[in-house]
Amino acid sequence: MDHLDSENEAKNPEEFYASLKEKLEGTHDFPEDYLYKFIITNDEAKITEIYRAFDDVKFTLTTRDSKNGKYTSISINAFVLDADQVIKIYQIVGKIPGVIML
Template sequence: MANIIESNHANPEDFYKSLKEKLEQQHNFPEEYLFKFIITSDSEKITEILRVFDNLKYTLANRESSNGKYTSVSINCFVLDADQVISIYKKVAAIENVMML
């Protein structure tokens, strides 16, 4: 499954409802789920994102763009269900200047 890309939904709740349906159709929870984010290269932003994953089992990989301006952050996390995936996305969405993929 492709991760989240910018939503065409005017209402965020409609977007998350649609996402939940897709997650439940395409995933067999509980399982490892890959979250991907793009941020400006700022270690404090990475720390903010990682706080969302406190107390969860995850692995982290990040890579800077060729010009060093942006960093892609990939977090493979064990999740129990679609609701947990959505909860994580909502928490990360509250962090300024994070693009979710």
């Protein structure tokens, strides 16, 4: 998936998510595993907030710290039912300050 353009999301979130839903439905065969990728400053509280967005979802995760330890990349492979669920999780994580969604 392309980097989520938060600038376009901020200008018109409804249009952004409608476009994302259309792309997801055109390229995925839900229900299926969906790979989320995030980068965040190495902050346990924020990392925990990301995990909470997946509370009701079966997932596996991989984390990796940057060379200098300042950032953590998080890959979460989650079983999602549909494009709406993918978007809902992006919306929840998008409210966490400092998270880069890939």
